[in-house]
Amino acid sequence: MIDQATIDRILDAAQIVDVVSEFVTLRRRGVNYIGLxxxxxxxxxxxxxxxxxxLCKCFSCGKGGNVVHFIMEHEQLTYYEALKWLARKYNIEIKERELTDEEKQAHSLRxxxxxxxxxxxxxxxxxLYNNIDGQRIGMTYLRGRGFRDDIIKKFQLGYSTDSHDALAKATIQKGYKADYLVKTGLCYRKxxxxxxxxxxxxxxFPVHTLSGKVxxxxxxVLNAATxxxxxxxxxxxxxxxxxxSRELYGIYFAKQAIVRQDRCFLVEGYTxxxxxxQSGIENVVASSGTALTAExxxxxxRFTNNITVLYDGDGAGIKASIRGIDMLLEEGMNVKVCLLPDGDDPDSFARKHNATDYQxxxxxxxxDFIRFKTDLLMEEAGKDPIKRASLISSIVKSISVIPDAIVRSVYIRECSQMLQMEEKILVxxxxxxxxxxxxxxxxxxxxRQQRESRQQTTAYHTESTTGNNTYIPVPSPAEPPAENLVPVPPTSEFLPEEYGSQPVLPENIPPFTPEDAAASLPAADITPAEAPESSPAYTSYIPLEGNEKKVFYAKEEELVRMLIRYGEKIMCYLEDENGExxxxxxxEYIASELKEDELQFHDPLHRLILxxxxxHLHDNGFTTERYFIAHPDPAISKLAADLASERYQLSKYHSKNQKIITDEERLYELVxxxxxxxxxxxxxxxxxxxxQALxxxxxxxxxxxxxxxxQRYKELQQTQSLMAQNAGDRVVLKA
Structure with a gap:
């Protein structure tokens, strides 16, 4: 782990304009810079x-953050890899703290x-470069395939001699353990x-991860050598x-080109x-002869919505791979197919053409794939009605997996014309x-829910036998369908979401009784959701996931935004017992108000931030925005950077005599x-x-x-009633 002092040095040295300018052409607009x-x-x-x-931010796709997040996204690196990338750029020595025994064991093997x-x-x-057999056999083969030396070096190609244990001996002689050679698959035991x-x-042919690790x-095999x-x-x-199933050959070398071109070419093999x-088309990856997987x-x-699959000219294996391409459609990708001339594969065709001609x-x-599949199967079916029926079923199945209804409708209309069938039947x-x-x-x-329910019941009874009847913390399932929800008394309704608007406060709610519980409908498995150990203690029956569109979550996020931007700012003054x-x-205001009503933020990251x-509020020189944007936890720093980004800028045409009131000047009102x-x-x-938990x-x-x-429900009712009664006069604020 990199210590916080080193992280601070990196963030102080790394100028975001300097870093982003390596990848984006920027021009000044006011106090900021803009680019594509x-x-x-x-x-x-x-x-x-x-x-x-x-900070940087794209107000179209939403991506951005601080300088570390930019490098993470652009270079597809982890948080600490991005920090090391920046440290190398600015010649900063990385000082990493000693890992605990548990951390060492967790990371040691990988x-x-x-x-x-x-x-x-x-x-x-x-x-390959320095052994006589490597030059005579390996390099001769690679150059015979037309590969230039710079391309051979770029993809880190190599050669292994026909000695059956040369690598094993050399590796062990260097001090590496034999078990690691077996676990990587470089060697096996006889x-x-x-x-x-x-x-x-x-x-x-080494295979690299997104970040470039082998x-x-x-x-x-080379027949001349074996x-x-x-x-x-x-x-x-x-x-x-x-x-x-999770790796693609060439993705490390192709990722930036894929983003620039907004398209990916999919081929079969390494060469x-x-x-x-080598021909100049870099946005290409290979499935390495395996069927495409969801991963x-x-x-x-992650890089593009558009993919073009390149097939050999003889069409071999096309039909077998069609099933895998259906998965691309199911993921919502725009899939096209290109059939190369007879006798050519992507390798041989590339050696005959430059990038312009190839493109x-x-x-x-x-x-598009649907048209390609229709033409391919129609040619095979001919006039056989049984084969044509099977063809239509296969095409309809491909269309049905497309998630976008509009795209499905377009394909159905085209297929209706191509297959000479009524559109209604296909629909x-x-x-x-x-x-x-x-x-x-x-x-x-x-x-799945039934399995989880049985596991929860078993866990509950197991816990009960120990005499401890506390709730069993398990992940909460998704919210059940609306028709299965227990009726809830009406609460507040809000006017349009403007800070100055007044909420319509809830009316008195009748007390909850055991009879109300008995009248509840059969229910789903809902148990208290408990946060990770690293966050403050909090137990809730609201599911941990899937709340982004809920009213409370939007309000919570706005509060955290104010906390990130203005957490250390004074929002008001209170009089103590001595009149001072x-x-x-x-x-302090947010924390004290939540504690007074025994409430907390629902999101674990939000609770950790508060x-x-x-x-650290009273630390010397502490500012919440700086602290959290430079936080060592990448999830917190990314969230802070997103919340700290400004979406809109002031118009340059505003009146010179009109005073612009900022959010900071209205904290006593907004918060x-x-x-x-x-x-x-x-x-x-x-x-x-x-x-629902009942x-x-x-x-x-x-x-x-x-x-x-x-009893918990009654307490919530009382809290809600008190909030309604005391709204607006709990704290006398003085700006």
Missing amino acids: CPFHNEKTPSFSVSPSKG ESLFVVNQYAAEYFQDI DDGSLRDRFWGRVI VAFGGR KNVQMKYVNSPESEIYHK DVISMH QIRMIH AYINGHEV EATAKLIEQARETRFKEEQR ERPLTVT KEAEA PRLLLDFKLAIVEEEMKHTL SNPAIANDPEQCLAIM
Whole structure:
């Protein structure tokens, strides 16, 4: 871990305009800079950089943050990798604290495997360049394929001699453990216990992660160097650090080009990727001969919504891969297919053409996947009615997985014309498949909830046998359908969300009785949601996830925004018992008001921010914005940077004589209003979910717990009533 002092030095040295300018052309606009967003394709600049705040923000796609977050997003690095990237740029020595024994054990194996892989990659490259067999066999093969030396070096290609244990001996001689060689898959043990190299006599293709670490290898057999070897390619097996379903060959070298071009080319093999890079097309990745997986698709989707699949000219394997491409449609991607000329694959075609010609061919011959599939299967079906029916079913199935209703409608209309069928029939068939898929997902979700319910009941009874009848902290499931909710008495309704608007306060609510609980409908498994150990203690029946659109969550986020921006600012003055005025900061006011009503923020990150703001409020020179944007926890620093970003700027045409009143000058008005809105909203939500908790079988069968929850509901009612009565006069503020 990097200590906080070093992080502060890095953030002080790293000027955001300087860093962003390496990747984006910026021009000054007022006190800020603007440019074209590097994270999505745009023609009108919407990417703003604020040197005074040290923040950047795209007001179109929403991406941004401080200088560390920019490097994380642009280079696809972790928080600490981004800090190290900046430290190297500004020649800052990294000082990392000693890890605890637990942390060492957690990181030791993975880091050791990466270190061994990196050594192996360097070993294979050394053999290729400096060994006689590497030059005579490996380099001759690569140059014979048309690969330039700079491309060979870029992709870190290597060679392994035909000695069966050369790597094993060299690695162990360097002090690496034999177990690590086996766990990475570089070697395997024979029956007699000796080590044997997996990739002997092969050209080596290292596989890199998004951040550039060597995670696996592929080895291509060379007939001139080996005999009696049946497999053309040998790949690393699954390991602690390598899961082939999650990796794409070439993604490390292609990610920036994919973002710039807003398109990704998908090919099959290692040499396809390398040849296309050499021809000038860098936004290309390979599935390495395996069927596409959801993880690989999501990785591509992080960079672009558009993908073009390149197929060999002979069409071999096209039909087998169609099933995998349906997954691309299901992820909402815009999929096109390009069939290369007969006898060519992406590798050979790239060697014959430069980037301009290659790109022109693709643009002229690519078609959307639905049209491609229709043409392909129509040719095969001919006039056979049974095959045509099967073809139509297959095409309708592909259309049905597309999540966008408008895109589905367009494809249905086109297919109706191509297949000479009534559009109505295709619409009905598509709707039927969508409904079947929805029912399947619903049943799977039901089975999952039933399994969780049985586990919760078992956990409850196990806990009860120890004599401890406390609630069992388990993750809360998603909110049940509206028709299954327990009726909740009406509470407050709000006028349009403007800070100055007055809320309509709730009317008196009749007391809750056991009969009300008995009348509740059969329910879902709802148990108290408990936050991680690192956050302040908090128990709630509101689900931890899926609250972003709720009223209380929006109000809570606005409060945290005020806390980040103005936490150390004085918002008002209070008179103490001696009649002396005492300043009250935004942080102190929010914390004291929440404690007075026994409420807390629902989001664990929000609670941590408030807790740390209280703890450091009186530190010398403490400012909440600076502290949290530079926070060592990347989740907190990213949230703080987002909340601190300004969306709008003042118009340059405002009257010179008109005084602009800022939020900071209105803290005495804004913060209490936001706090009141939040309290009323979260109490309302808490009351609803507390009632739902009574339907949990483990709770409903326990009279003590049932009564405790009813008591909790009554307390919430009283809190809500008091807030309604005391709204506006609890604290006498003096600006």
